[in-house]
């Protein structure tokens with residue numbers, strides 16, 4: 001049937017029907033050379049969205065000549081109105097006063113989704129955030145790290161694109177950035193260049209800051225503002241791909257930073273930033289569109305929700321899809337993933353096997369089926385090896401299969417070299433994914449190639465020092481492997497190498513706290529606060545630590561008060577406040593703070609757990625039980641907390657009323 005398109009098996013695996021009967025809602029799909037769009041807003045819209053994403057892709061390709069295809073499905077869900085958006089991203093509507101985004105970009109390890117609304121007009125600029133995130137995705141396929149100013153500057157450079165059927169306009173500067181530049185005072189260029197994810201002026205949640213404005217204008221200047229400097233930026237980026245240290249790459253291509261600062265200040269003072277315009281390139285015939293059956297539409301929505309961690313809503317849609325079309329491979333793939341996440345390996349294996357049986361080219365289902373549980377017997381290992389090799393055959397660009405196969409082979413005698421090659425391939429395909437780099441390092445170490453292993457670690461540390469997410473994933477990988485001493489040593493080395501990085505200190509504190517060393521964690525957090533006083537999330541971390549310890553809840557309360565002054569409605573901060581008040585036995589106030597926290601973060605099992613404790617202390621055992629049971633039904637519950645909650649529920653149930 002529709003099995004020809006390999007890179008987007010997801011849609012190809014669906015059973016397509018020509019005309020949905022009297023379904024309440026019609027969903028259609030459009031497929032362009034690089035994107036798949038699924039919408040309930042009609043065929044024209046589906047084609048328009050596919051066209052726009054193709055244009056932004058082509059723009060980036062023309063500018064940078066880099067790799068653009070992520071090697072996994074990329075599906076755009078374009079919905080016609082707020083009600084449809086709410087069905088798919090309910091968490092935004094559950095938070096009181098929360099943002100109602102025009103679109104969101106959900107990057108997954110094996111599949112990427114974009115969710116967007118079609119009914120917004122240009123003033124709401126629904127595409128900006130999507131193009132911005134798309135640029136981040138593409139850069140992550142090519143650079144293991146980019147300096148933050150360049151990463152955000154490039155994303156903003158393309159985010160302003162305006163695309164219609166005839167033309168593409170891009171490379172302007174957002175009005176709010178110009179406003180920021182006019183009203184605020186510029187950061188010194190040295191600070192801008194050195195900024196990392198831990199810097200205080202960086203906040204991905206709020207792009208209306210001087211950091212973004214200046215990153216945008218610096219990138220704009222280097223891209224379009226100076227004839228003499230044309231080509232310098234791509235030369236700089238090229239050296240970074242070759243892993244030349246950033247300072248050196250900067251000197252060799254962009255020259256003296258002081259000189260650049262002078263030029264950029266003069267450029268900013270003009271407040272006139274020319275953009276570019278070009279005709280749109282894509283034949284309308286290159287986009288095919290077709291109707292989806294109700295089963296297909298339910299399966300896609302269910303899959304999206306499953307990947308956003310909304311298991312209950314997802315399961316409903318997926319089961320409906322499987323009922324309407326019992327031979328729908330993708331429905332079983334997603335059902336399998338849901339079971340896998342919940343640790344029900346047998347059910348997961350069964351669904352995934354069914355998914356593969358229904359559509360043998362479904363490489364995602366085959367890949368995931370090769371990850372269920374441990375392969376214990378030699379036969380199981382051999383089967384897994386065969387399946388993973390088949391996944392690579394089906395999609396040679398899919399990095400996860402290389403990494404998984406490398407792991408499997410790395411412990412086999414005589415297969416270390418092959419494992420190394422596979423791990424390196426995974427890392428080439430996903431250069432920004434740290435776990436692949438760690439895998440390379442471990443296999444090198446196993447092979448006794450210590451110097452090469454050390455070089456890889458050096459590169460990993462350079463990334464991890466500036467990016468807390470990368471650092472967290474390094475630590476997580478070590479923890480998964482039970483290498484706690486190595487994890488700590490690595491964190492300490494990262495701290496020595498960049499003693500002023502708050503991001504490193506935060507992760508170290510978290511690590512120490514998890515290892516039941518609260519005093520060490522506290523000392524580290526106090527150092528971080530010395531470096532960056534008055535930083536709400538640091539205040540919150542320290543306050544929670546102090547409250548948890550119990551004896552210094554008063555200091556905790558004072559600290560969290562400061563954080564709440566900045567962010568009075570932050571659910572986590574309110575939770576910390578409630579917890580400190582509880583430890584101080586100020587129970588009525590504790591209850592109030594925790595209820596407010598829950599309004600901000602409905603469904604947070606941690607807050608529900610805390611509120612249960614407060615209610616019990618206030619003599620409301622039924623209320624406590626209700627909160628704990630709610631917490632236990634959460635999709636997002638750490639194992640240790642689950643056990644503690646179960647014990648509390650048992651105890652409260654046993655006591656006679």
Ligand SMILES: [Zn+2]
Pocket residue numbers: 132136151152155204
């Ligand atoms: Zn960004």
